[in-house]
Amino acid sequence: MKPSFSGLVAAKNGQLAVTLRAPNTGGTGAISCRSQASLGTDGNGILTLSAGIGNPPGMWVHYVETRAAYGIAEAGETWSASGPFSGCQIVVGSTDGRVFVAHLAQQSGSTADTDWSGRGWKGDVWGRWKVPVPSYDFYSNSVVFVDWSKGASPKDISVVRVDLRTRSMGGFDNGPMEIFNVVQVA
Structure with a gap:
């Protein structure tokens, strides 16, 4: 399924299960760290975000602690997701006619901003947003969905x-985790 705002709002107060495995990463600097992603629902109505080719196909950009991680869309991919966010930044744009999404870690000791500025390739940045901690009253984080199915x-x-x-x-x-809020960022 496509991660439309209306579809995600309809899932509010429901649940989301994220089953994409964390990457094994080492080294320093910006890293291309993406997987194919599928968004759907299971037999119990739980929204699922998992590895694999979805309908339509999507891209998962992994979180890499203290670093800048990015993904560049492959042919046919019209959406992306990344997380967990709790103070990190997301960057969206294009390079060589393809959409990119980056997850810039912002915890103490992070080199993500320096990593991103020295990534070795240029692109047209469409937007950069800080994704805040969603609640200080309980443990929480966010997944951010980017949809370019209407045009890149x-x-x-x-x-x-x-x-x-x-x-x-x-x-x-x-x-599964409770979806307690859905916000249109852009």
């Missing part, structure tokens, strides 16, 4: 933040 241009993208209640700070639960 700044005026046609949709950026939506889905806020999740989690059991601990700093990551996803090993199971």
Whole structure:
């Protein structure tokens, strides 16, 4: 399914399960760290974000602690998601006619801003947004969805933040998490 704002708002107060595995990364600097992604629902009506070719196909940009991670869309991909966000930044734009999405980690000791500025390739940045901690009253983080199915241009993208209640700070639960808020970012 496509991560439209209306579809994600309809999932509010429901649940999201993120089953994409964390990457094994080492080194320093900006890193291309993406996987194919699929968004759907399971037999219990739980929204699922998993690895694989979706309908339509999407791209998952992994979070890499203290670094800048990015993905450049492959042919046929019309949306992306990334997370967890709790103070990190997301950057969206294009390079060589393809959409890119970057997740810039912002915790103490992060080199993400320096990594991103020295990435070795240029692109047209359409937007850069700080994704805040969604709640200080309980453990939480966000997944951000970027949809360019209406066109790969700044005026046609949709950026939506889905806020999740989690059991601990700093990551996803090993199971469904409550969607407590959905916000249109751009």
